[in-house]
Amino acid sequence: MATECKNCPLHTKDLFVSLKPEQLAEMQRFKVGELSIDPGTPLLMEGSNSPQLFTALRGMGLRYKTLQDGRRQVINLVFPGDFIGLQAGVMKEMKHSVEATTHMTLCVFDRGEFWNFFRNNPERGFDMTWLAAVEEHLLGESLATIGQRTASEAIAWTLLRIYRRGEAVGLVTNGHMPMPYKQQDLADCLGLSLVHTNKTLGRLRERQIVSWSEGQLQINDMESLAELAKDDGEPMPKRPLM
Amino acid sequence: MATECKNCPLHTKDLFVSLKPEQLAEMQRFKVGELSIDPGTPLLMEGSNSPQLFTALRGMGLRYKTLQDGRRQVINLVFPGDFIGLQAGVMKEMKHSVEATTHMTLCVFDRGEFWNFFRNNPERGFDMTWLAAVEEHLLGESLATIGQRTASEAIAWTLLRIYRRGEAVGLVTNGHMPMPYKQQDLADCLGLSLVHTNKTLGRLRERQIVSWSEGQLQINDMESLAELAKDDGEPMPKRPLM
DNA sequence: CGGTTGTTTGACGCCCTTCAACGAGCGTGG
């Protein structure tokens, strides 16, 4: 039973810019269905030319690239509200892969209608650009993290960002944030080895700053964490929802 | 004396998707002037809310972010054809800084007209999204480089990419590519220390793979370079020109 | 109960950083 756009659980969250009723109707027309996938399922593959675009409705995943020798770089994590497949939408093919970490449900859009949608809804087209610009900005921050921050800074920064994003979409309850990823995923986010990631996490736990176990992330000392992360304290940028 | 869009030296390069005459005319209308700046001049500052957008017409520069403790991460290099300021165009402010490395001349667009332009030219709006998606893709590749490649791989990869991009916009003559950056810039691109960058470059030079001196980049052994860089050999993605 | 996946811990070593110093090129001013 597909969710109707006007009942979308996301578009009321204040992370997203609010949509006018007619825009919701437009999205409803653009939306061709809903997809539900199990943990571990690949959604889009590097080099594929998917006929579909998605926005994550529920669940979490990750986008990654693999070098030819098998090393993997996680580009970013996929949260509810993320738009997936823009690259396939405008370029010929995907340049990275996307896979589900938890069970996910996604709104499905028809790529063939993408251009029509864009032409008929310039406001939404603008929002698409906006979205891409936000993505670009976030990747720039990740670059700065991997390039400049030490392992503990980087891990602190990443956990903080995950927590905040989770808060913004209502995933946090009682200070508990679902954290379904593996340590290996976090390591591949940051270009660190699994072992070093593990030990650094252990140190953060000992210092009572964050605890991450059994798929739950908890922040025990927000102040120390933000300081360690060298977070610049800028609020999470608002973004459109597709 | 401003360059007219229809005489733009760039839009015939095959890196860019070609523009129809009426699109050129539209760009001409959107363009409010031309800016010429000296090496070292900051063009956009992090946190600024610039009223202008640019596309680089001639010259080279770089985009970077600085952490609060002064560490700098170069997000990417700016080449002719790059569109600058999209973030300020859709979000409130710039999230990184841009500065000129060589003398640069840029086409200037009025940010206030951005939305109108977008609405009146859905095709160009689409191209804007396309551009942002290309940027995002390139940042993803940089992430993989910084995160996964070793210093010599990363440096090889970066030099190779610079050379190819230079070729694509006609900057290479006789196998010589202008390389106006400092070693510190390259180091800040890759999250490496200046010293290590220098020594790694020296090793590449000794092995007769690339030589970079006096602002000129030369590739002596393209095959070895591509192999070292673990380049996946995909062609440079075509992109729109604004 | 063996097999698998993910976390944890220890030992060892290297890639890379940091500190330090020197040289080359160049513009400035005495």
Next chain:
DNA sequence: CCACGCTCGTTGAAGGGCGTCAAACAACCG
């Protein structure tokens, strides 16, 4: 004209953060 300062490239030495190797442990499952 040369001394001086500044920037940038280069090189050596020392140390540490992080990677690699290896193994043990816990949880889950057929």
